[in-house]
Amino acid sequence: MKRIAYPAAIQALIGELKRLPGIGPRSAERIALWMLQSRDARPLEVSRVIREVQESIHACPRCGFFTTDTLCEICADTTRDAAQICVVEQPTDILPLERTGVFLGRYHALGGRISPLDHVGPEELRIDALIERIKAEAPSEIILALGSDVEGEATANYLATLLRELPVTVTRLAQGLPAGGGLEQADELTLSRALAGRTAVKG
Amino acid sequence: MKRIAYPAAIQALIGELKRLPGIGPRSAERIALWMLQSRDARPLEVSRVIREVQESIHACPRCGFFTTDTLCEICADTTRDAAQICVVEQPTDILPLERTGVFLGRYHALGGRISPLDHVGPEELRIDALIERIKAEAPSEIILALGSDVEGEATANYLATLLRELPVTVTRLAQGLPAGGGLEQADELTLSRALAGRTAVKG
Incomplete structure (x- = not known):
């Protein structure tokens, strides 16, 4: 007598779900069985929206944010300040900045950060496109909103050096x-950066 | 200036993922963004296998286990003992029993348990099909492998009463x-059941 397992299609589903970020083998099995036992169209709906996102969403050719249109909502919004371009690593970094409600300019997602260990050099990033944008849109300020880890720092330094030749102020997010x-x-590192970046207080 | 959010397709995806068991809003967003940023065909593969499972898997008409065939692997396996039918609540309960490697008979999934609070009465379960099977297959033993909670107990008692008229031994899983x-x-409940079900030890 052979040992019984789930049919191949269910095992394939569990295998695929297991690869999703944050989903372990137990969760994958649980989700797969939920899909098998749900009597409504919800699992097919999940399948449909995954496909729809893959087919309809693309990167905004200007800033790299997600869009279904030619330009993304931010780039298409003429009321936004064209004088400031905020440079981020990933398009997903744009939303947390938007949630602050403080920044009213535009964005530019590099699509990553310089990381020799992952074989990502400057040419893999949308740096040429940034230079083009600066020349075309003539912003007064480029805000580097990159991560405060080693790769983020390296990318920020690289960009700061590169942009020195252009008539634009380059700033970066405060660390502290x-x-x-x-x-x-x-x-210790956070504290030493907070010390180094200390600001004057009115006395 | 309006507040920017993800495009509607991404929000729909996050909304659907959030409904999966064990997936909260943060995990849903994380998976959705992973899907957006993955450059290979993996998200489409996930979409495909979900659809495939929904389309190809159905319940075995005899026992209720999952199958892509007319009969499931267990029912189609002629080497299995037809004299024992193990009654479970859900088809997903079959696999843990199979993993023990101890039971060599066949299964019958009821599709649930009697639960008045959830409006599930005996007529919602595959009890008639079980009676038909007992008459047709003439097993010598019916093993009730139902949950040891209130609803499982109620269902077991209901079945035990019902099957009393048929020429078959009815047993249930030990509790302890x-x-x-x-x-x-x-x-306390486990301990009192373990006491009640105590077995003789050779002295």
Whole structure:
């Protein structure tokens, strides 16, 4: 007597679900069985929206954000300040910045950061497109909103050097204590950067 | 200036993923963004296997297990013991029993358990089909492998009463201490059932 397992189609489904980020083997099996046992069209709906996203969403040719249109909502919005371009690593970094409600300019997603270990050099990133945009749109300020890890720093330094020749101010996000964080939770690097970036207080 | 969000297709995807069991809003967003940023065909593959499972898998008309064929692997296996039918609540309960490697008979999934609160009565379950099978296949033993909660107990009692008229032995899974569990971890109900079901030890 052979050992019984799920039919191949179910095993393939569990295998695919297991590859999703944050989904382990147990969760994958649980989701697959839920799909098998649900009597409505919801699993097919999941299948449909995955396909729809893959087919309809593409990168905005100007800034790299997600869009179904020729330009994304941000680039198409003429009320936004064209004088500021905020450079981010990934298009997904745009939404957290938007949620702050503070930045009213435009974005430029590089599509990654310089990381020799992952074989990502400057030529893999949308840096040429950024230079073109600066020349075409003539912004007054480029804000580098890159990660504060080694690769983010390296990318920021590379860009700062490159953009020195262009008539544009280059700034970067402040580094320091996170909001709500006490000194005892801050690591040494954060604390030394917070010290180095200290600002004057009116006395 | 309006607040920017993800395009509608991405929001729909996040919404659908959020409904999967064990997936919260953060995980749903993470999976959706992973799908957007993956440059290979993997998200489409996920979409495809979900659809494939929905289209190809159906319930075995005899026992209720999953199959792509007319009969499931277990029912089609003529080397299995036709004298024992193990009754489970859900088809997904069959696999854990198979993993034990101990049971060599056949299965019958009821498709649920009697639960008045969820409006599930005996007529919603595959009980008539079980009676038909007993008459047609003439097994010598029906093993009730139902849950040890209130609804499982109620369903087991209902079936035991119903099957009393038929020429078949009805047994149920033992209740007692789980393997590896000490007395201090066992709750009162488990312990009282373990006491009631105590077995003789050779002296």
